[in-house]
Amino acid sequence: xxxxxxxxxxxxxxxxxxxxxxxxxxxxxxxxxxxxxxxxxxxxxxxxxxxxxxxxxxxxxxxxxxxxxxxxxxxxxxxxxxxxxxxxxxxxxxxxxxxxxxxxxxxxxxxxxxxxxxxxxxxxxxxxxxxxxxxxxxxxxxxxxxxxxxxxxxxxxxxxxxxxxxxxxxxxxxxxxxxxxxxxxxxxxxxxxxxxxxxxxxxxxxxxxxxxxxxxxxxxxxxxxxxxxxxxxxxxxxxxxxxxxxxxxxxxxxxxxxxxxxxxxxxxxxxxxxxxxxxxxxxxxxxxxxxxxxxxxxxxxxxxxxxxxxxxxxxxxxxxxxxxxxxxxxxxxxxxxxxxxxxxxxxxxxxxxxxxxxxxxxxxxxxxxxxxxxxxxxxxx
Numbered sequence: 200x201x202x203x204x205x206x207x208x209x210x211x212x213x214x215x216x217x218x219x220x221x222x223x224x225x226x227x228x229x230x231x232x233x234x235x236x237x238x239x240x241x242x243x244x245x246x247x248x249x250x251x252x253x254x255x256x257x258x259x260x261x262x263x264x265x266x267x268x269x270x271x272x273x274x275x276x277x278x279x280x281x282x283x284x285x286x287x288x289x290x291x292x293x294x295x296x297x298x299x300x301x302x303x304x305x306x307x308x309x310x311x312x313x314x315x316x317x318x319x320x321x322x323x324x325x326x327x328x329x330x331x332x333x334x335x336x337x338x339x340x341x342x343x344x345x346x347x348x349x350x351x352x353x354x355x356x357x358x359x360x361x362x363x364x365x366x367x368x369x370x371x372x373x374x375x376x377x378x379x380x381x382x383x384x385x386x387x388x389x390x391x392x393x394x395x396x397x398x399x400x401x402x403x404x405x406x407x408x409x410x411x412x413x414x415x416x417x418x419x420x421x422x423x424x425x426x427x428x429x430x431x432x433x434x435x436x437x438x439x440x441x442x443x444x445x446x447x448x449x450x451x452x453x454x455x456x457x458x459x460x461x462x463x464x465x466x467x468x469x470x471x472x473x474x475x476x477x478x479x480x481x482x483x484x485x486x487x488x489x490x491x492x493x494x495x496x497x498x499x500x501x502x503x504x505x506x507x508x509x510x511x512x513x514x515x516x517x518x519x520x521x522x523x524x525x526x527x528x529x530x531x532x533x534x535x536x537x538x539x540x541x542x543x544x545x546x547x548x549x550x551x552x553x554x555x556x557x558x559x560x561x562x563x564x565x566x567x568x569x570x571x572x573x574x575x576x577x578x579x580x
């Protein structure tokens with residue numbers, strides 16, 4: 200096993216010298232997991248995620264991970280990592296698109312069992328006819344599973360968010376899974392400059408006995424996840440138990456806010472927030488928005504940018520305050536349903552100011568001109 204020194208998360212995230220590497224998003228996943236002190240990883244191939252977990256398998260062969268194998272299918276993988284997390288180990292996996300949908304049943308199960316699993320989701324189309332092109336519609340299906348959801352703009356975000364997700368998820372008062380999302384191909388297969396910590400340091404190990412639920416290991420008597428009356432009878436006890444537990448899971452996500460602020464610098468990032476027209480985006484739509492805003496500035500039009508990093512918990516209070524004086528908030532998205540604009544409309548005053556689009560889907564790229572045309576329209580009203 201390679202020699203790695205355990206360091207405090209704060210040292211790795213802010214103080215350790217970083218080396219700049221020109222790598223793909225998939226390689227950024229490998230580098231994050233290399234430094235994450237992961238005990239176990241389970242994989243199953245699905246484009247565009249396959250390469251990332253193949254590379255994780257490579258570092259398992261090098262000794263950076265204790266156990267690694269390929270599952271029978273996506274549902275089996277998500278079941279296996281649940282079992283591993285119940286046994287008290289730090290576990291990582293990744294999926295995307297139809298893989299996400301095939302395993303969908305497991306994600307709220309992870310949350311309900313209070314498992315601090317970190318899963319990377321590389322989004323792609325899920326509709327028929329089959330497509331492997333980028334599309335973020337699967338994220339709409341995951342918004343209310345209870346997991347924390349972070350959205351990476353680029354490979355640097357992906358590297359940082361995966362490492363920090365373990366520390367956020369494993370806080371006793373949080374202890375629910377974190378999904379780190381990146382737009383397939385745009386991030387996974389594009390090379391970018393990524394600053395990484397030295398390979399000879401790693402995060403502290405997971406402390407399973409800090410969990411709010413018992414660990415299933417040789418030190419604890421085996422226990423049941425659910426008691427028979429809850430399952431077999433429809434009675435007040437069953438209703439009360441499940442209702443209170445769902446509220447506790449929601450509260451756990453809310454308790455993640457200070458840790459997201461501490462390690463990610465906030466749930467959002469803002470540029471030129473005083474502008475009358477704001478563009479709110481997540482993932483690679485942020486890149487196109489930056490370019491469109493720069494093009495608008497050359498025309499003498501000022502627009503601001505809100506980059507959303509955390510979708511769950513959702514930065515409702517921050518967005519309500521930031522958008523209070525804006526004439527329009529433009530929300531470009533890589534999906535047909537416009538789920539991010541719907542989320543925003545639920546929290547802002549005067550939701551008619553939210554411009555639901557432009558939107559592209561089915562794997563199309565978004566020319567910055569589409570965003571620019573919306574900026575022009577509302578800036579000149």
